[in-house]
Amino acid sequence: MSExxxxxxxxxxxxxxxxxxxxxxxxxFLWPAGGAVYASMTHGDPxxxxxxxxxxxxxxxxxADPLYLDAVVRTLVxxxxxxxxxxxxxxxxxxxADTQIRGRSFYRTALIWPYAVAPAVAAVVxxxxxxxxxxxxxxxxxxxxxxxxxxxxxxxxxxAVILASAWKQVSYNFIFFLAGxxxxxxxxxxxARMDGAGPVRRFGTILLPLLGPTMGFLLxxxxxxxxxxxxxxxxxxxxxxPGQATQTLVVKVYRDGVVNLNLGSSSAxxxxxxAGVILLTVLQFRLLRRKGDAE
Amino acid sequence: xxxxELLAGAAAFTASATLMGLPAQAQNRTPFIFWHAMSGPLGExxxxxxxxxxASQAEATVEPVYKGSYxxxxxxxxxxxxxxxxxxxxxxFEVGTxxxxxxxxxxxxxxxxxxxxxxxxxPNAYMAAVRGYYSLADGRMASMPxxxxxxxxxxxxxxxxxxxxxxxxPPATWQEVVSAAQTIKAKGAAKVPVxxxxxxxxxxxxxxxxxDLPYATKANGFEGxxxxxxxxxxxxxxxxxxxxxxxxxxxxxYGGRGASGDQLFPAGETAISFNSSxxxxxxxxxxxxxFGTALLPYDPEVRPTPNNSIIGGxxxxxxxxxxxxxxxxxxxxAFLKFIAQPENDARWSQATGYVPVTLAGAGVSLxxxxxxxxxxxxxxxxxxNRGTVTANSKGLRLGRLPEIRNIIEEEFEAALQGxxxxxxxxxxxxxxxxxxxxxxxxxxxx
Numbered sequence: 001m002s003e004x005x006x007x008x009x010x011x012x013x014x015x016x017x018x019x020x021x022x023x024x025x026x027x028x029f030l031w032p033a034g035g036a037v038y039a040s041m042t043h044g045d046p047x048x049x050x051x052x053x054x055x056x057x058x059x060x061x062x063x064a065d066p067l068y069l070d071a072v073v074r075t076l077v078x079x080x081x082x083x084x085x086x087x088x089x090x091x092x093x094x095x096x097a098d099t100q101i102r103g104r105s106f107y108r109t110a111l112i113w114p115y116a117v118a119p120a121v122a123a124v125v126x127x128x129x130x131x132x133x134x135x136x137x138x139x140x141x142x143x144x145x146x147x148x149x150x151x152x153x154x155x156x157x158x159x160a161v162i163l164a165s166a167w168k169q170v171s172y173n174f175i176f177f178l179a180g181x182x183x184x185x186x187x188x189x190x191x192a193r194m195d196g197a198g199p200v201r202r203f204g205t206i207l208l209p210l211l212g213p214t215m216g217f218l219l220x221x222x223x224x225x226x227x228x229x230x231x232x233x234x235x236x237x238x239x240x241x242p243g244q245a246t247q248t249l250v251v252k253v254y255r256d257g258v259v260n261l262n263l264g265s266s267s268a269x270x271x272x273x274x275a276g277v278i279l280l281t282v283l284q285f286r287l288l289r290r291k292g293d294a295e
Numbered sequence: 296x297x298x299x300e301l302l303a304g305a306a307a308f309t310a311s312a313t314l315m316g317l318p319a320q321a322q323n324r325t326p327f328i329f330w331h332a333m334s335g336p337l338g339e340x341x342x343x344x345x346x347x348x349x350a351s352q353a354e355a356t357v358e359p360v361y362k363g364s365y366x367x368x369x370x371x372x373x374x375x376x377x378x379x380x381x382x383x384x385x386x387x388f389e390v391g392t393x394x395x396x397x398x399x400x401x402x403x404x405x406x407x408x409x410x411x412x413x414x415x416x417x418p419n420a421y422m423a424a425v426r427g428y429y430s431l432a433d434g435r436m437a438s439m440p441x442x443x444x445x446x447x448x449x450x451x452x453x454x455x456x457x458x459x460x461x462x463x464x465p466p467a468t469w470q471e472v473v474s475a476a477q478t479i480k481a482k483g484a485a486k487v488p489v490x491x492x493x494x495x496x497x498x499x500x501x502x503x504x505x506x507d508l509p510y511a512t513k514a515n516g517f518e519g520x521x522x523x524x525x526x527x528x529x530x531x532x533x534x535x536x537x538x539x540x541x542x543x544x545x546x547x548x549y550g551g552r553g554a555s556g557d558q559l560f561p562a563g564e565t566a567i568s569f570n571s572s573x574x575x576x577x578x579x580x581x582x583x584x585x586f587g588t589a590l591l592p593y594d595p596e597v598r599p600t601p602n603n604s605i606i607g608g609x610x611x612x613x614x615x616x617x618x619x620x621x622x623x624x625x626x627x628x629a630f631l632k633f634i635a636q637p638e639n640d641a642r643w644s645q646a647t648g649y650v651p652v653t654l655a656g657a658g659v660s661l662x663x664x665x666x667x668x669x670x671x672x673x674x675x676x677x678x679x680n681r682g683t684v685t686a687n688s689k690g691l692r693l694g695r696l697p698e699i700r701n702i703i704e705e706e707f708e709a710a711l712q713g714x715x716x717x718x719x720x721x722x723x724x725x726x727x728x729x730x731x732x733x734x735x736x737x738x739x740x741x
Contacts (some may be wrong), residue, residue, distance in 0.1 A: 045738045046394065046399045048377045151551055152711055241552065244706040257372050260698040261394065261489075262734065 033274065046261035058268035059277040067244065068252070068269075075227060075248040078162065084225035085166040087218055090173030091211075095203065097174075098181045108178065115171035126164040132167065135192060136169035150238065154245030157238050160247045165230040169205025172225075173218055182215035202248060213287070227276065249273055314318035325354045325571050325626040327383035330669035332609070333370040333442075334361065336576060337477035340646050348633045355626030357384075363393070365609065366697065368443045372614065373579055376401050381614040383627050386441065388609045390696035393516065395612050396437055397694060397739045400553075403613040403624065405631075406435040411621070413419045420635070424603050424679040425652050428690035429610045432517050438610040439543040442643075443605045444573035445675050446497040448592060451485070454566040458484035465589035469537060472567065472592050475548035486631035488546040491569040492556030493607070494707060495700040497591070498569075499526060502534050503602040506597045511732075516692035520736045524699070524728045527553045527721035539710055549711055552704045560586075571607055572675035575648030588671040590678050602682035605690050608649060642664075694735030699728040 008014045040058055044051030062068050096108050114122070129137045132149040141148040150156040184207060192202050231250045236239065240247035240255060248256070249269065257266025332340045341540035345359045363386035364369035372385045387395050395402055409416045418426055418436050429438045430672060458479045466472040476488035503510045503537055508530055513522035520545060522720075541547035548565075550556025560568035561581035569591070593601035613627055617656050633639060640656030643649065645665055651657040657676055666673040682688070692700065703724045712721040 002467075002644045043738050045397055047398045049399050049401060050739075139479065152549060152708060154712065237553070241705065242712065243705045243714075259366055260695060260699075260731075261373065262695070262698075262739075265734075 016254050019211050030150060036267045036274070039263055040271045041264075041268075042218055043264050046263060054264070058264045059272075062265065062268050062272070065137045070244070071247055071249055071252050074244075074246075077173055077245075078158070078165075078230075078248055079223050081162045081167065082166045082230070083219060083222035086169040087222060089166070089216070090170045091177050093170070094174050094177035094181055095207070110176050112171045115175075117168065119168065119230070120236045122164055122168050123236030126233075127162065127165075135166055146196065150242075152242050154242055157246050159228070161234050161237055164233050165226060168233065169222060169225055176218055177211065178280040180211045184210045211278050215286070216287045220287065221279055224277070224280055229275070257289065309353075324356045324643070325622045326355060326358060327623055327628060327630075329357050329359045329384040329386075329611075329630075330362045330372060331386040332361055332362060332365045332370050332388070335648055336580075337442075339580075340618040340643065344634060344643060345648075346577060346659050347639070349520045351633065352629065355629050357626075357630050358522050360450045360454045366642055366696070369394075372549050373380070376614060376616070378616050381616045383614065383619070384630070385612045387438070387612050389607055390700065391711055392429065392438070392610070392690075393694040393696055393735075395693070396458060397735075398429075401615060402438075403615055404431075404435070404437040405613070406431075406438055408439070408613050408624060408628055408631075410629040412625045414631070414632055416635075420652055420653050420655060421683045422650070422652060422657075422676075424655060424688070424690075425606055425650075427684060432514075438612045439635070439697070441609055441611045442573065442605045442636065442647065443608040443610075443652050444571040444649050445492065445585055445606050445679055446501055446569050447674050447678060448589045449560055449574075449578065450587050450589060451560070451563065451566050452487045452587055453563075454479065458482040458566070460709055462585075462587060465587065466567075467590070469534070469592050469594045473537065473541065476541060476567065477544075480544075480546050484568040486564040487548045487559055487566070489541060489567045490548045490550045490556055490559050490565050492550060492554055492574070493569075493571065494549070494552070495703045496607055498534060498538065499531065499703060500691060501591060501638060501730075504603065504605045504690075505591060505593050505601045507602050507685055507687045510550045510691055511685050511693055514691065514692075515687040515697070516533075516694075517686070519691065520732075520739055522693060522732065522733065524693075524725045528642070528717070530594070532717045532721055534594070535595070535707065535721060538686065539717055547709070550703070573608060573617060573647065573649050575672065576646075588674045590674060590681070600682060602688045603680060603684055604678050605688060606650075606679065648672070650679060651672055694739070695731050698731050699724075702727045702731070 008017075041053055041055055042051045043057070046224050086215045093111055097104060097111065101107070117125075127135070129135050130148070132151060133136055135148075136146045139163060147153075148156060150160045188210075190200060190204060192206055197205070226250070228250055230248070231254060234246055234248065234251050235254070238246045250273070252270045253266050253273065256262045256269065260266075325407070326519050329345065331338070331341050341359050345357045349356050360382070362371050365386075366605040368385065369387055369391050372381055375381045381401070381497065403411075405416060408414065416436060418434060419432065421436075421440055422443075425434065425440045425443045428438055448465065450462060450465050455462035455465075455475075458475075459482065460475055462480060465737065466475045479485050499508060502508075503526065508526075508528065509515065510526050511522040511524050513519040516522035536548055542549065548559070550559050556568070557570065557574060557577070559565045560570065561578050563582065563584050575588075590601075591604055613624070613631075634643070635653060637653060637655035637659045638653045640653045641659035641663070644651040644656060645660060651660060703721075706715075706720040706724040706727075709715055710717060713722070
């Protein structure tokens, strides 16, 4: 593997060239992140009048709090469910849209639309569908003998936020799956067809393995999405309730920091989340690099 | 958040600069910023009050700015304070009082403002139940009462008649509420016999005040930061168990946390609802049926003579900033004096449904015949003046009370799902709530 390298003379010019990027990183990432790390090791009133250093007390408190550990487990379940659901549905739709059907481009465009919907708006759409008293789906569920009230039933609330969050991410996954499918050489698929492999077998032995890298990439993106970008949907739909049934880690950071003004604990939670993001990013880079090497 | 506040601050600065750029007669005016959390018709009324103040004198100009919900406004103000850009005047909901009292030099309490600017303030001009909530233990006023309300019982008279009940004799005790609800359900007169908005405020905080039950030790927190919650005592458990039983046989419908329960009553399918007296204007606008108000019911087995309920709503806090001048505080003081004048207080109360915060304001409304024309509008005042104000009915002085309210509602929801009984729900809420109080205490002691 040989790379082309451009060697700049001296040290000043290279430093000058990367300086803007470094400054941006410093001011918009390192500085606030450092602030969060510092705040996570302090106790203080919200007004910042008496702040004092407590070391790792916020963290030990956090991990000794059964409610926080519940939120960790809940977030893992939520991420797994949202990632699986949105990727499975997107894959199914992509496979269908990849076949020769009339109006194919219309379907593709229509399937990409929901990606442009803001999280809070997505939540409102789902509230209109699922509201216990005025929702369109509630009477139908009622006639099936299901007592639908996600405001009081934690399991139903979880299902509601998973549905709304997964729905929003389907479009994104769909685009990548479709692109992945289209980059698979037709000849391979045709050859399998001539050897007598049916659609299911072709999917299982040819398409799925060749989609592997796409799948790996989407998995990390989806986990990151469901862990960090679903706040708007959850807050608008259930505010984390009933009880704490839909309070994921990000919702808890907001509730403790912005609503309850407990900045120390909220910062500690942010730092834990930051560690999670760093881990995910490392994983993602590894996956991408392996994909690059394979090519 | 900080950056956004800076932008907001910059926008406010531009706005005040524009004001200072007005023609000659306005040039000596001192502008100041007032952040509030009143939306819709209430926000328009705030605007009207501010306009009236600006027109009434030539020294000061108040600039009202809507900053979102109570929680959002408070969070924004704290961020602004940290950036040295706090608004001059901030509307803070009653449960934020404990946190604001702990804010030390970030705020200028009313008695301090009064001393520095020479603005005379007589605490006795204010209703006892209102004044108590916003005063220090020794009676000095910390913040200025503004919009105060108290929960009352709202009844749908049409549904009462359909169920064969007398709407002019609404239930006075909880036992009567339960039996009325059962009749309403049996007759099929309403989809929802009983519901409530603000479950914690109505069913816990006011229930405790009415029955003279302590909510927390240290006089509900007025006498020290080391107060401990005690609302898992038998009378509270009895009340929560009553609601759980009613939910089980379909006579009580949970309407959600905080204000979410607002929507059910005006829709016309609810016979009895508990909600703030301040919801009167919204109900009058939306209800297509005859409605009435009544005093909150009590349980004679707990206490034969009910006391006053505690207030909700918000008060005005004067905030400090490094660059603030005495002239600016003087301008703020002039505004506070203006809104406390009896005619202005009465007008505000009549336009919004909040109770008049001054006794003289109530007197003006009475003299104008307002309560004769609007029967039921004075129920809240009657209720706030029922019995004598005790240490248990003066209000709550607990840090991070919004969080504790939320905890109670979470545990109540878990109990409604059948996951625990009333005793377990309140025990768990007390344990979790005390942890919040200890955290708050620690953050205050520094």
